[in-house]
Amino acid sequence: MNLPDIEHITQDLAEQVSELISERQLDNPLLVGIRTGGVWVAERLNDTLKCADDVATLDISFYRDDFTRHGLHPKVQGSELPDSIEDRHIILIDDVIMSGRTIRAAMNELFDYGRPASITLICLLDIGRRELPIQPDLCGATLALNDGQLVKLTGPRPLVLTLA
Amino acid sequence: MTDPNTVQLTEDGRLKHFLTTEGLSRELLTEILDTADSFISTQERAVKTVPLLRGKTVVNLFFENSTRTRSTFELAAKRLSADILNLDIARSATSKGETLMDTLWNLEAMYSDMFVVRHSDSGAAHFIAEQVTPNVAIINAGDGRHAHPTQAMLDMLTIRRHKGDIEGKIVSIVGDILHSRVARSQIHALRTLGAAEVRVIGPGTLLPSDIESMGAVPYYDMKAGLADCDVVIMLRLQKERMQNALLPSEGEFFKLYGLTEEKLAFAKPDAIVMHPGPINRGVEIESAVADGNQSVILNQVSYGIAVRMAVMAMAMSGQQTPVNSEEPA
Numbered sequence: 202m203n204l205p206d207i208e209h210i211t212q213d214l215a216e217q218v219s220e221l222i223s224e225r226q227l228d229n230p231l232l233v234g235i236r237t238g239g240v241w242v243a244e245r246l247n248d249t250l251k252c253a254d255d256v257a258t259l260d261i262s263f264y265r266d267d268f269t270r271h272g273l274h275p276k277v278q279g280s281e282l283p284d285s286i287e288d289r290h291i292i293l294i295d296d297v298i299m300s301g302r303t304i305r306a307a308m309n310e311l312f313d314y315g316r317p318a319s320i321t322l323i324c325l326l327d328i329g330r331r332e333l334p335i336q337p338d339l340c341g342a343t344l345a346l347n348d349g350q351l352v353k354l355t356g357p358r359p360l361v362l363t364l365a
Numbered sequence: 366m367t368d369p370n371t372v373q374l375t376e377d378g379r380l381k382h383f384l385t386t387e388g389l390s391r392e393l394l395t396e397i398l399d400t401a402d403s404f405i406s407t408q409e410r411a412v413k414t415v416p417l418l419r420g421k422t423v424v425n426l427f428f429e430n431s432t433r434t435r436s437t438f439e440l441a442a443k444r445l446s447a448d449i450l451n452l453d454i455a456r457s458a459t460s461k462g463e464t465l466m467d468t469l470w471n472l473e474a475m476y477s478d479m480f481v482v483r484h485s486d487s488g489a490a491h492f493i494a495e496q497v498t499p500n501v502a503i504i505n506a507g508d509g510r511h512a513h514p515t516q517a518m519l520d521m522l523t524i525r526r527h528k529g530d531i532e533g534k535i536v537s538i539v540g541d542i543l544h545s546r547v548a549r550s551q552i553h554a555l556r557t558l559g560a561a562e563v564r565v566i567g568p569g570t571l572l573p574s575d576i577e578s579m580g581a582v583p584y585y586d587m588k589a590g591l592a593d594c595d596v597v598i599m600l601r602l603q604k605e606r607m608q609n610a611l612l613p614s615e616g617e618f619f620k621l622y623g624l625t626e627e628k629l630a631f632a633k634p635d636a637i638v639m640h641p642g643p644i645n646r647g648v649e650i651e652s653a654v655a656d657g658n659q660s661v662i663l664n665q666v667s668y669g670i671a672v673r674m675a676v677m678a679m680a681m682s683g684q685q686t687p688v689n690s691e692e693p694a
Contacts, residue, residue: 263407263415263678273417273682279403313412 204352207362210325210341211242215249217339218292218323222250227290227321233257235307236278238296241356242325246294257282259293264306280310287315296354298324298340301333326362328352372494374683381683382494382503383676385512386554394521394557400675401522401668408444408671417678418447421478425451426468427506428484433642433666434506434516438481441673450477466496473498479681480504487511487546502680504673510546516641517550519672521558523665524596527637532559537590537632538581539566539622540600540649543573543611547641548600556580566590567622570611587622591631599624599640602649615648624650629659637661 222230231254234243243256262277283289293307304322311317324337328344328351344352346364353365370389373382380393407415423442427435435451442449454468472480479502482490487509494503507513524531536555542548542565555563556579563581565572572583584590591597602618612618624638638650638660646652655662 260403262403263417268417268682273400273678277400277403279406281406309416313415314410 204362204364205342205344207325207354207360211245211360212249214323214325214339214341215246218246219250221321221339222292225319225321227292227319229253230290230292230321231257231283231286232292232294233259233282233307233311235293235295235303236260238325238354238356239294241354241358241360242296242323243292243294244357245360246323254283259307259310261303261306261310264310266302266306282314285315286311286317288318289315291317291320292323293320294323296324297326297328297352298322298335298337299328299330301331301335304335305333325354326352367495369491372491379683380676380679382490382505383514383680384490384494384503384505386514386517386550386557387512388553389557391557391559394518394554397518397672397675397679398522398525400679401518401671402526404444404671404674405668408667414444414446416446418442418445418478418681421445421447421681422476423447423449423479423481423677424472424477425449425506426454426472426480426482427452428454428482428489429507431483431506433669434483437666437669438504438506438515438673441670441677442481444670445674445677447479447677465493469493469497473501477501478684479677481506483507485509500684502677502684504676504680507546510544510549512550513546513641514550514554515669515673515676516547517554518676519665519669520547520551520598520639520641521554522668522672523639523661524637526668527661527664528595531555533561534595535562535564535593536560536596536598537564537566537584537594538598538600539587539590539624541571541602542567542576542600543571544603545600548598549579551598552579552581564590564594568612568618587628588631591628594632595636597624597629597632597636597638599638599644599650601641601643602645604645619648623648624654626651626653626657629654635659639665642666 232243232247232252234240234256240258247256258281260278260280322337323339325341327340328346351365353363355361369385373384375381425435439449481504482493483506489508490503490505505514538548552563564584565581566584576583640662644650644655
């Protein structure tokens, strides 16, 4: 199958996020990327959005619901968030959304740091196969993959999408 | 007894129990330290707990007294969201005549997932690890004179965080090496992690005769032993040793091996001072040094929680059979 031009999608997505921020009046938003791909996408979006804070990172290894089945990821890097996310408007960013479990874990972790004013979910690609009632507010592209097919994003610059 | 690494590792080399630092690879020791580093960051948050071991039951099984080690294991388990049961065995069932195995079988029947074991017999944790049913992880919290691996790893984390790396550093361990399970575990970990030189300093009666085969260099004099070292680790002088003529007197020991500002001056100016606690002020270390700006003794306590969280999480995950599939997205 033909994979979309990821650079092009990222640029379009940045403009859509910018519009969404003004539309919803998200004052002083905080971009939070989920390690690892989500952080790359967040950095790219911030080239356009130019938020006041640096991109924050979330490592959800300690929050995954499949820990007892898969074990601990050997390279947990930890999260880097500002001292307080209390009452902040969070733009949560991931590269690919599938089951929705990563996003659930990410939201659980965010609430252990404080009570944000809102969370908006942005994903670069949606490959369907949802297992939880979680949908992105914006996504760059939707891909219909064959059974068993997955996509892999490499980065950070340039972002390249391959089938895995 | 079987090779500890066939007991404490899975077939694919992950940690399943944590019994000793001896024979563990540099990669695995580094993985423990890296994981502990990320747990330090979660403990700096308002909410210190992570849900990793939610629903798991950890039993602190202490056949020997301990306050610090037991309480840091308890906090580590709680900060991983596990349920923890503290058993003071010395005062309970075994004193009523129950055997060790009966105690263990009873605890297994309560669906425990992990035992943290301290025992005065060398090899006790290893023995228990071989006897328990699969899926129960054993963490050694000190066995006789043999090993105290989580203490050694929190010391490695302390050195790494304060000196950047363990590779190339000169580390001097001072005091009663002969009876110290802490020193043994430290020496194995330091050698594996690439310390340039591991020295042990003490009177001949308190240094094991086979120390050189462990890769440590014996010194009988503080001036020579501390010269140019990066890290000074003081061990607690166990007062009961005084009674069997291994030492002349506390005063004599302090004069020769007690860490004072004058003796610390032999080490590098930026050397750090460590101690596994509890410290005996005026016996092995003077207050000016214990409370001085080169002392990282209280940092060791904080790092101890993170290291114990890392080891507990890794061992619990090593008890699971990995499912071969992609990460969820």
